[in-house]
Amino acid sequence: MSWKQHKRDQQLLAQEKGYCRKAWGDKLTVCLAYPNAYRIGMANLGYQAVYSLLNDLPFCLCERVFFSPPGEGDAPRGKSPVSLESQKPLKEFDIIAFSIPFENDYPHVLALLAGAGISLQASLRKDFEPLVMAGGIAVTLNPEPLSSFIDLFLIGEAEEALPELAALYREALIQGPDRRELLFDVQRRVPGVYVPQLYSVSYRPDGTLEDVQPVDSSLPRKIRRRWEKDLSAFRTDQVISTPGSEFGDLFLAEVSRGCARGCRFCAAGFVYRPVRFRRKEALEPSFVRGIAEGKRIGLLGTAVSDHPQLADLCRCVLEGGGTFALSSLRMDRVSAEMAGLLRESGVETVALAPEAGTQRLRDVLNKGISEDHIFSALEHLVQQGIRQIRLYFMVGLPTETEADIEGLIRLTRKIRHQALQLSKGKKPFRRITLSVNQFIPKPFTPFQWHPLEEVKDVKKKLRRxxxxxxxxxxxxxxxxxxxxxxxxxLLSLGDRRVGQILAEVHQLEGNWSQALKKVPLNPDFYVYRPKGLSEFLPWDFIDHGIDKAVLIREYRKALSEYP
Ligand code: SF4
Structure with missing residues (x-):
């Protein structure tokens, strides 16, 4: 570790409020790793929640490490990383736990492990090396591309499962069984755990999967994800505040999980079901803390604007002397009252997601939003003096035609025109920011069988x-x-073999084009191939409580019912 890095870590800690530093003693030691920059990791409420969950266990100690890609503004940490709190090398921890929300960060997982001198391949890891585990939405959807490098995944929500796992692991460390025995025991006893080495994959001659099976009949055939029944029974809010976070001015509080709307592209909407809302009484202590810290309260969740007490929550923050921001707002939930609350809170920019420019394509997505909803929301917002709108659209969607791209352009022009008209005689409307992202098919959604649109075609649409x-x-x-x-x-839809590409990308220090050429695996097989509806998909051994027949029905409906 360099002196420069040590000094930087001290500066980061000095500006943080709420971090935890425990004496090591005989505690179970966990280094919670975020495979991206500090400022991004600290803005992730899931990451912070796990930090607090582990440090709340009296027998456990949790410190943090981040990977900062060069050029991202932080010092690169890929080499000899140490924990932020006590500057210990990662090798000295019992567990390295990765929190992974984005697939494109997978190469950073390998870089952190290699930099720490930990064997990359889980099967080659020695008993004295830390246990490497991972959780988060990316691996909860499909852990397979990372499965060669991770000893154990936690599939689903962590609140109950993680303390169970930590207690069992600590017990096992005291008794001292070998690594494989220990992993076997954890796999058998803790639902939601997935140890890839204990599951074998078979393939068909055409390269598709045949099955994923446990190596022993006492192990579960399917991995059932974990989920919490009552969000109000615990708090999920920011434990560490720092100006170094991407959302440094916010105090984050989770108000809901899951969404009942069923947009056909949205993985979060499906895998976080059933829909759960945290009650106002359970959220109030978080608001009080955030306001006392002088922060704007960031209300987070899968579908925040569907919270039945949303207006009450917003008022509660305002009456407490604070202000709030919402992570998302469905257009059919923007009422005059809601727009007024946003204005009172000093919100300057509101993000809206039509997703597609024509009604036909929004119906394909099952978005449930009409032009009336869009223009009614716009009217309420502009009337209340909101002068900046961010619009989220996708391109490369299933069944999309030139007419839909034309529709996107037309709708944007109409929104612009309407916003300027509505703001006449008031402070002028300032800006529409269009965020146009390519549709990416995700596991556990009705579009999981759909191929990605060719990159060259998407580039053409974006240019247009x-x-x-x-x-x-x-x-x-x-x-x-x-x-x-x-x-x-590739990383969302890939199977275990895609791990070879990740290993090569690591060898070639991030050179994807070289790695894709070098590994004898056709990436287009995963990315551009329409998958068969009867195919065993790489994530089909995970049980998220979603009926595959329902996904098939929804997919067929999307492709056939909206000409
Ligand atoms: S409303 Fe939002 S969160 Fe809910 S399914 Fe649709 S895109 Fe996902």
């Missing part, structure tokens, strides 16, 4: 949208790089 809206005054267009969407799809 940017050109058409170039001279539209206050409209700005932003989009992802299509190349990274290809990689994300």
């Amino acid at each position: 949208i940017k050109k058409a809206l170039h001279n539209e005054g206050p409209v700005q267009v932003f989009h992802d790089l299509p190349k990274w969407n290809y990689i994300q799809t």
